[in-house]
Amino acid sequence: MWQTDRACGTRPQDHIQIQIQIRALRFGQTLRSKFTNISVECSHEFCSSIRGWLTEKGELNLDIQLNGTLRNGLRTTITLLQLIDGQNRFQTLFSYDMDTCKTLRELLQSSLMKVWLRNVFKYGNLANRCPIKPAYYDVRNFQLENHSIPGYLPSGFYRLHDTNYYGKPKGRHRRPVATFILDIKFY
CATH class of the missing domain: 1.20.5 (Single alpha-helices involved in coiled-coils or other helix-helix interfaces)
Structure with a gap:
């Protein structure tokens, strides 16, 4: 004191x-969290199948059959949005665009993203370095751990939008790889 x-x-x-x-x-x-909806897509150039679903407890499951190698140059944009009026209007809280392979190499040295990535890796067999080779990848019963939710976020409904692509961050000619959209309730 x-x-x-x-x-x-x-x-x-x-x-x-x-x-x-x-x-x-x-x-x-x-805060605690619960996933409330999931939408996943993967380009046929890279995946033969992708499936996402939620458990009754709001835990996330993914099955991904990756058929193409993901190499240097892969980029990821992660955007967190907050539902602002309860009627499907969202406000962007932050958006990060990063070199995916470089980020995995550095494992995001002491950042919120590092905490999130380590949390995800605990629940499945996702690759943690590039090149990401063709294989079957999965995530089972994933949930955000309480310490991985920023303390400054108020309770409410959020959307996490993860887009993976090849191309320039602001470029028009992006080559899509995969997109994940997760709706989350923080309470």
Whole structure:
């Protein structure tokens, strides 16, 4: 705890307010999550099949039969949107576009993405480096761990949009690989 010096002109109520604000930041609310919907697509150039479904508990399952090798140059855009009015209107909270292979190589050194990726790898046999060879990949009963949900997000409904492609981030001629759209409830 900090002590205030009355001679500096602070009032006791200021001291109490500062303590409350610091405690709120330090011991923020821990949210839980539940997936509420999933949509998956994969280009026939790279996949012969892809399937996503949710368990009754809102856990995610994926089956992916990758037939083409994914090499350097693969890019991923991850966008998190928040439902703002309950009527299918979403506001973008953040969007990251990254070199997928470089990101996997660096394993996202201390970032929120690193926490998310490690969480995903625990639930399946997804490749964690490039080139990603043709094989059967799966995820079973995946759920976001409480510590992987940013404390600054309020409870509510969100959409995570993950697009994988070859091409330039702002280019018009993208070669699609796969798209995953997940609706999530934080509570």
